[in-house]
Amino acid sequence: MSIMKSIDPNKLTPKDTYRLLTRVLVPRPIAFVSTLSEDGTLNGAPFSFFNLVSSTPPLLSVAVNRPDEAFKDTSRNIRERGEFVVHLVDLDNVEAINETAANLPSDESEIERSGLTPTPSEVIGVDAIKESPIRFECTLKHAIPLENHGRVQGDLFIGKIERIHLNEEIDKGKDPKLVARLGGEEYAEIGKTFTLRRPK
Numbered sequence: 001m002s003i004m005k006s007i008d009p010n011k012l013t014p015k016d017t018y019r020l021l022t023r024v025l026v027p028r029p030i031a032f033v034s035t036l037s038e039d040g041t042l043n044g045a046p047f048s049f050f051n052l053v054s055s056t057p058p059l060l061s062v063a064v065n066r067p068d069e070a071f072k073d074t075s076r077n078i079r080e081r082g083e084f085v086v087h088l089v090d091l092d093n094v095e096a097i098n099e100t101a102a103n104l105p106s107d108e109s110e111i112e113r114s115g116l117t118p119t120p121s122e123v124i125g126v127d128a129i130k131e132s133p134i135r136f137e138c139t140l141k142h143a144i145p146l147e148n149h150g151r152v153q154g155d156l157f158i159g160k161i162e163r164i165h166l167n168e169e170i171d172k173g174k175d176p177k178l179v180a181r182l183g184g185e186e187y188a189e190i191g192k193t194f195t196l197r198r199p200k
């Protein structure tokens with residue numbers, strides 16, 4: 001048995017807590033989230049504090065931090081409009097999507113700058129991008145402020161999936177080539193898989 005170390009996250013700096021947790025809680029799927037600002041700018045950014053919450057009802061979650069207690073454009077737009085599109089990230093689009101993580105002023109579109117192609121959504125007023133093989137049109141169900149030592153340092157958004165868009169090959173059963181986030185600036189592809197039968 002290896003020796004276990006006990007760490008109190010309250011005694012780590014926020015940076016060290018982030019580094020440790022994001023290095024060990026892997027792999028994390030990546031959501032590329034498009035939102036619309038009040039002035040009509042289509043905003044896009046990647047988020048790996050992201051997962052499926054429930055299939056009935058179909059819910060997903062994205063957590064966005066508030067650096068120095070200020071909203072990122074994604075948070076402000078989700079709170080104001082109550083709508084957003086979550087795209088999954090694959091080997092073909094990961095580099096363009098990484099470009100969108102640049103910190104641009106809220107009236108500049110990261111989507112335009114990264115050469116991604118906007119396309120209208122079916123049931124919400126926020127455009128999607130064409131480059132992702134899987135996307136979900138979402139409406140906001142819950143916005144939970146994340147408090148730490150008396151300060152709100154992030155928001156957990158739970159979105160209801162109103163439409164699922166898949167490219168035809170994936171719809172017919174082909175596996176998507178999705179990528180996941182590891183620690184630091186590392187990413188992973190899905191590696192070796194295996195089957196395990198569940199006991200009856």
Ligand SMILES: Cc1cc2nc3c(=O)[nH]c(=O)nc-3n(C[C@H](O)[C@H](O)[C@H](O)COP(=O)(O)O)c2cc1C
Nearest residue numbers: 045046047048049063064065072073074101102103
């Ligand atoms: C792969 C990847 C994953 C990220 N995950 C998160 C995350 O889960 N939460 C977060 O607040 N920021 C995350 N970021 C940083 C945001 O994408 C970045 O702050 C972005 O500029 C926010 O854009 P906005 O101001 O347009 O909302 C991530 C960045 C990358 C490249």
